[in-house]
Amino acid sequence: MKLLRQSLILSALLLVLCSVAYPLLLTGVAQLAPHHGTGDRTQIGQRFRQARYFNTRPSAVDYNAAGSGASNKAPSNPEYRALVQARLDTFLLRNPSLTAAQVPAELLTASGSGLDPHLSPQGALVQVARVARARNLNPTAVRALVEAHIERPVLGAAHVNVLLLNTALDKQ
Numbered sequence: 615m616k617l618l619r620q621s622l623i624l625s626a627l628l629l630v631l632c633s634v635a636y637p638l639l640l641t642g643v644a645q646l647a648p649h650h651g652t653g654d655r656t657q658i659g660q661r662f663r664q665a666r667y668f669n670t671r672p673s674a675v676d677y678n679a680a681g682s683g684a685s686n687k688a689p690s691n692p693e694y695r696a697l698v699q700a701r702l703d704t705f706l707l708r709n710p711s712l713t714a715a716q717v718p719a720e721l722l723t724a725s726g727s728g729l730d731p732h733l734s735p736q737g738a739l740v741q742v743a744r745v746a747r748a749r750n751l752n753p754t755a756v757r758a759l760v761e762a763h764i765e766r767p768v769l770g771a772a773h774v775n776v777l778l779l780n781t782a783l784d785k786q
Contacts, residue, residue: 657775658679659673659677659725659777660677660731660776660777661673662776662780665748667745668741668779668783669721669741670731670732670733670777671730672701672721672722672724673725673728673729674728675728677728678728679729683727684727685724701722702717705722709743709744711743716740718736718737718740720733721733731775731777732774733773733774733776735760735761735764735772735773735774737774738760738763738776738779739760742756742757755786760774760779762782763778763779
């Protein structure tokens with residue numbers, strides 16, 4: 615009987631600790647984080663098909679934020695090579711002033727999560743001519759907008775959030 619009582623007390627204590635105290639503690643800590651723990655939708659990649667928008671990285675999960683993932687196909691895989699070649703051909707059709715050597719690999723290959731909203735500055739800058747032409751804007755102004763959206767973190771490489779960049783373009 616004594617062991618049963620101790621087991622019930624311990625179970626009740628752990629139930630309160632794990633189901634009430636710990637979630638409340640995490641909720642309190644989340645309030646100190648950016649966006650108060652609710653998340654930031656600008657950190658999820660989205661598809662932009664129109665020429666008037668900057669393209670983001672391709673997605674192996676079709677930009678479905680319910681689950682992330684990569685294709686897990688090796689660069690030597692014939693299907694993967696065909697997919698990357700098709701992406702390159704499409705990109706060059708939409709950006710006729712570029713050669714294949716000028717297209718950064720990030721515009722042809724999906725990120726590890728399939729949801730990355732960021733490009734390198736070069737990945738965004740190679741698209742300036744197409745976006746400027748589609749919007750009847752001066753390429754210098756579009757380039758300046760890209761440069762204004764380059765984020766330079768303390769650690770890591772510089773990058774451009776394509777969603778924020780396209781949103782800023784729509785406000786022009």
